[in-house]
Amino acid sequence: MDLLRHLEFFVTIAEEEHFGHAAARLGIAQPPLSQGLQRLERSLGVVLVDRSSRGARLNAAGRDLLPRARALLEGAEDLRRAASAHGSAPVRIGAVPQLPIRTLAALVTACSNPPEIVTAPSTELLDALSAGRLDLAVVLHPALLGSLQSGPVHHLATTLLLPAGHPAPGPVVLRSLRGLALAAPPRAHAPAAHDLLLDTLEQRGLVTTPLGAPDDRAALALVAAGRAFALTAEPDLDAPGVVRREIAGEPLPLRLRVAWRGPRPAVLDAVLDVLP
Amino acid sequence: MTGLEREIRRTFADAGVQGRLHAAPIDGPTREVGVDPDEPAVMASVYKLPLLVAFCRRVDAGEIDPRERVTVHPAEHTAGPTGLSVLRDPVTMSWRDLACSMISVSDNTAADVLLRRVGLAHVNETLSDLGLERTRVLGGTADVHRSLVTDTATADTAAAFRALTSNDAAPAVRAYDAVLASATTPREMTRLLAAVWSDRAASPERCRFARELLGAQAWQHRLRSGFPPVGVRVAGKTGTLAAVRNEVGVVQFDGERPVAVAVFTRAARAEELLPRADAVIGQAARLAVTELRSGRL
Numbered sequence: 001m002d003l004l005r006h007l008e009f010f011v012t013i014a015e016e017e018h019f020g021h022a023a024a025r026l027g028i029a030q031p032p033l034s035q036g037l038q039r040l041e042r043s044l045g046v047v048l049v050d051r052s053s054r055g056a057r058l059n060a061a062g063r064d065l066l067p068r069a070r071a072l073l074e075g076a077e078d079l080r081r082a083a084s085a086h087g088s089a090p091v092r093i094g095a096v097p098q099l100p101i102r103t104l105a106a107l108v109t110a111c112s113n114p115p116e117i118v119t120a121p122s123t124e125l126l127d128a129l130s131a132g133r134l135d136l137a138v139v140l141h142p143a144l145l146g147s148l149q150s151g152p153v154h155h156l157a158t159t160l161l162l163p164a165g166h167p168a169p170g171p172v173v174l175r176s177l178r179g180l181a182l183a184a185p186p187r188a189h190a191p192a193a194h195d196l197l198l199d200t201l202e203q204r205g206l207v208t209t210p211l212g213a214p215d216d217r218a219a220l221a222l223v224a225a226g227r228a229f230a231l232t233a234e235p236d237l238d239a240p241g242v243v244r245r246e247i248a249g250e251p252l253p254l255r256l257r258v259a260w261r262g263p264r265p266a267v268l269d270a271v272l273d274v275l276p
Numbered sequence: 277m278t279g280l281e282r283e284i285r286r287t288f289a290d291a292g293v294q295g296r297l298h299a300a301p302i303d304g305p306t307r308e309v310g311v312d313p314d315e316p317a318v319m320a321s322v323y324k325l326p327l328l329v330a331f332c333r334r335v336d337a338g339e340i341d342p343r344e345r346v347t348v349h350p351a352e353h354t355a356g357p358t359g360l361s362v363l364r365d366p367v368t369m370s371w372r373d374l375a376c377s378m379i380s381v382s383d384n385t386a387a388d389v390l391l392r393r394v395g396l397a398h399v400n401e402t403l404s405d406l407g408l409e410r411t412r413v414l415g416g417t418a419d420v421h422r423s424l425v426t427d428t429a430t431a432d433t434a435a436a437f438r439a440l441t442s443n444d445a446a447p448a449v450r451a452y453d454a455v456l457a458s459a460t461t462p463r464e465m466t467r468l469l470a471a472v473w474s475d476r477a478a479s480p481e482r483c484r485f486a487r488e489l490l491g492a493q494a495w496q497h498r499l500r501s502g503f504p505p506v507g508v509r510v511a512g513k514t515g516t517l518a519a520v521r522n523e524v525g526v527v528q529f530d531g532e533r534p535v536a537v538a539v540f541t542r543a544a545r546a547e548e549l550l551p552r553a554d555a556v557i558g559q560a561a562r563l564a565v566t567e568l569r570s571g572r573l
Contacts, residue, residue: 029448034455192544
């Protein structure tokens, strides 16, 4: 348990006397806030807040412990201030390989200090976040976020990459791609998002076999070889033997979500502004 | 973490769900399998099991006549896919048949009508009486629907569920929050089942009634799907709320001791229908029950 983070929840709830208002002030959703408080209560072995339909009020134990919680938070802030005088570590940001290069570059330049960037599959990024090895990550949605915090769902437009021999000049009806495999990262990189894509294709009449392509290079090679089609949010991706086509009908958006652990990272707003 | 626990966690993750589980033979707490068995989980319609037990106790106390007939009008309906919730005309039936519909097909209307008669206070009294201190029922299904409409800023229940079952947004709702919704832990639900199976939850006659209703469970796609087609009986109560899929029940192989299992899941995907997320409840339960049957623990 992140004691300081949970103490911050407790103090904010005490000040707002309302879960919703406290969550809004902390910039998180209500469920993780109240789960955090419950975890704190469990680890301390004492109930701190009386919940009712009208709000949240401290009980006697909560009132007694509130000043000590504040003192700990102030002590931690002191420690951070003192540490920052000795130099500052760069923020560590992770992103899935599907994030377009220009968006990634915009995200880096939006940070006031140059961040450390890691590119990895969603599941790895989420593990790294949970283990504290990253401060923030752009992952595929939907994904299992566990106790991580997260922002809204972002949509990026995608287009099709097809073998050059494909006849259609205009937007392509997905079911006409029957017979071609789908060049896509392995399911283990993001099981829920992978399953959602295959189910959506099937709903639109295209039952296809995914062919493991961990990155754009592998996907382009499979498409150029005439074995597969690919979906990309990258506007400039191109290679000999590959043509780009719009998808006919409903778009197939790439869904992304920003996730982080613990306190809202300082660069979060800048990152959210860069994503559509 | 044991190898089995790791395997169950992998099974949940592969199905795209966060899962919690507890399994223990009815006859004793010494052998058990758990995956976060003491972490709180939202109940959804699993709350109908404590409500059933509270109903049985009020019948035992002579405060409710189970044969008394009650008329339910369409205007009182709670939205739902089964039972009275889908009927057009007033229906007159007994309290115990309302209980039957509430358990066997998870009839939301029957449950809310019964909850009004039994009383929320009696449900929570029953829970604390049975020593289930981490299980709390805050209201019925209609209350949950009202909170969903508020939290998704929609006009009605149907619109709230449309918002909740879309992968294009991720609304934060109280109904998904184990602190703000009716909640329990996997271990407390296996304890409640054990009390029903060993005639401690109410009188032996009422406990038998409760076991019969749970044995008449119509939904076979969760717990039941994990076990062989013959030679095993599965009695249970499901709970479903968009991404939340639960089932708590008792698995009994012929000639063996019954095992109580409680599985609570929340899917990453938002769709109302996710067969893989239903099936993983049976798969995880099977892994746990197989271990307990082997006598290795």
